Amino acid sequence: MDTLIDPFGRAVSYLRISVTDRCNYRCTYCMSENMSFLPKNDLLSLEELDRVCTAFVQRGVNKLRITGGEPLVRKDVLHLIERLGRHISSGMLKELTLTTNGSLLAKYAHQLFAFGVRRINVSLDTLDEAKFKSVTRWGSLQDVLDGLAEAKRAGLEIKINAVALKGTNDRELNKMVSWCGDNQFDLTVIETMPMGEIDFDRNDQFLPLTLVREELERNWTLEETDFRTGGPARYVTVRETGRKIGFITPLSHNFCEDCNRVRLTCTGKLYMCLGQDDWADLKTPIRTDKTDESLYAAIDRAIGNKPKGHDFVIDRSTAAPAVERHMSVTGG
């Protein structure tokens, strides 16, 4: 079967699946405290999610990332991960991975490894208990630390995702680089993106990564690498720790030209670009056609509409978010 090539010649080899938009945390940059979530009746079942993922794998997608909301709060999500693991065993999939807030990892880490997951991203913005509470509103730092310890024991490789937050973790990122080195974690620092209404002004949280990098360079030797994942991160190696740091600056356009990914929501909407509102409906084709013919046709049409790039901007003159949906709908 043909692989998926978009109108700009980019091969689509990576699918992210937000299995739920719900979460047991309420990170201030991601959600408002009182969120309305998608109605449960609209969700694709785990079998339907497996069917869509499998169609993408048949068309050459070789990396799947399960995300959310918090993916591990979706009931029985481990069944989906177990099913998808068959594509790892068959060699069609190079990587099956997960982005999680880590709160439930202590419970699930060993199963994840058993089902073929080898690397995970865990979001952790601060190592300070009080700050952690104020950023996540409902979280407990100890749960995440316990989850990380169990994930290490299970043999999972771990990358920490930290969102750079002015006034919260700007003074702490040096410590996090050191802590990641001690624990053999890679680190990705992410700029906040204007997605969805939150309870704060995003300008007040926004910390440009140019400043983060300058600060880190005062303490660490950052060596350029040409390591790429087809995503927005640019990586350096910290000479003193040997670990990688990725910088994700989504507001810059420099990564769009080699974008290799699309994103599926838990209600079967396929977003071809994180920073655009256009989506394609994959729920109707799977519910109206028992064969996968209509699904493949819908996927082809969607990839044919993948835009060249995004239109993100955060500035004082644009109070509204660049896209209305929250990051938790597409999972980043």
Ligand code: SAM
């Ligand atoms: N709940 C899981 C977690 O926190 O890892 C998975 C979903 S979360 C939406 C995925 C990533 O998006 C996390 O690393 C989170 O920090 C990041 N994120 C959420 N909202 C963001 C925003 N507005 N700008 C930048 N990153 C954001």
Ligand code: SF4
């Ligand atoms: Fe939940 Fe992840 Fe969003 Fe935090 S960033 S509220 S953990 S989905």
